[in-house]
Amino acid sequence: MKTTSARSLTGAAAAAALSLGVAACGARPPVAPPAAVSALTPDAPPAPPFEPPYAGAESMNTEYYLGSAAQEATRFRQFAEQIRLIQARQTASRDQPVQRGFHAKSHGCAYGRLELDPDRDPRLRHGVFADGKGPWPLWARFSNGVGWQQADDELDARGLALKLMGVPGPKLLPDETGTQDFLLTNSPTPVGANAEEFMRFAHANAKGTVPGLGFAVGHLGTAAPALLRTNAIDSMVNAQYWSGGAFHLGAHQAVKLSARPCPGVAPRTPDRGNPDYLRADLAAAAAEPGGLCFELLVQLQVDPERTPIENAAVEWTDEVSPPLRVGRLIFPTQDLSDPRRAPFCRQLSFNPWHGVAAHQPMGHINRARRFVYDASRDRRQGGLEPKDFAGFDVPVVPEPGPAPASAPETPPGG
């Protein structure tokens, strides 16, 4: 595997990236983005998926493991085929229907909105975070980690998948027309430095949680940190979730995302005797006045060594790249137990490649996902693109305005 380096940083993009990197360390005040980059709104045209969205963007440490993008894509097609087999076998062996290859169990789907902070850092104002954008209506799916149904007190990862709707402009994939997805799990790093390693884990994990965790033993520096976080959690409401892989934020900047509970979210005390206690707890929290709230955070790439893109196992620590709040995910009070929710939720398809060029996924682990998610979705016959709140009784999304920092949210009619 090649190592990442800054050697290919060129021209204006390099200067911009480097100056932004310095600013991210706190040595300089925030700088305004270069004029050409400011144009990267959600409406900007995309480039072919395996090319950088704009000249110069490739400079941000993208390297191809197998010599070329085409050779790498051949390998990813093999991964997609393997995932189809894993998906079928791991459910058949447990007498369960075919479902998502990973994150099969839903703890609930909630509607909400992303409200951007009016005073967000100027460096964040690209793509769906650009000036004049939002609030974005969205659906979120809270999930387990493995590709089958199991009790919530089993060791497992947890997921939070977000689907912003009504996002204008051409998309990186053709199957959805108006969405921008962000997929997060409750570990800052994914299992493995790259998709090769992730797939080796996927094969081990399909046999069961114990072989899956055993994978950590041989992969202490890469897979173990994520696998050691798979202890049963109390609640989906007060966990933090990270993107694991890197993404563009405009042409010039690589970032990672995370979501953490808004300040003041109280500890939860679920009934661990219930095998579906995470669903019960999430539904109870969503039904309370104020609903659910998470802060959406962005970490800027600082340099290729401490914040690499190709090696996803290196954590971008808060010390190296302090998280910058871009807005809040607000889920008004709602009834997650509505019987229409589960079938709707099952059909949704989240994919980091659902989105616009300004947020193009980066790094080996993310490039592989472009192939694998489609395969899993097709096999389970998912793929419903929600264009709105799908007939659920949703309060009208308000116009942007100054938001109280910590006041509980009570939706109209909620």
Ligand code: HEM
């Ligand atoms: C940065 C690392 C990753 C993160 C944060 C992540 C996160 C997620 C999340 C949250 C979901 C659930 C989406 C939903 O609710 O429908 C998901 C699904 C899935 N993930 Fe990943 N994932 C990562 C890497 C990978 C890799 C490397 C692969 C395989 C090579 C993979 C394969 C899948 C598959 C097959 C699904 C099910 C897709 C579907 O049927 O719709 N993931 N992932």
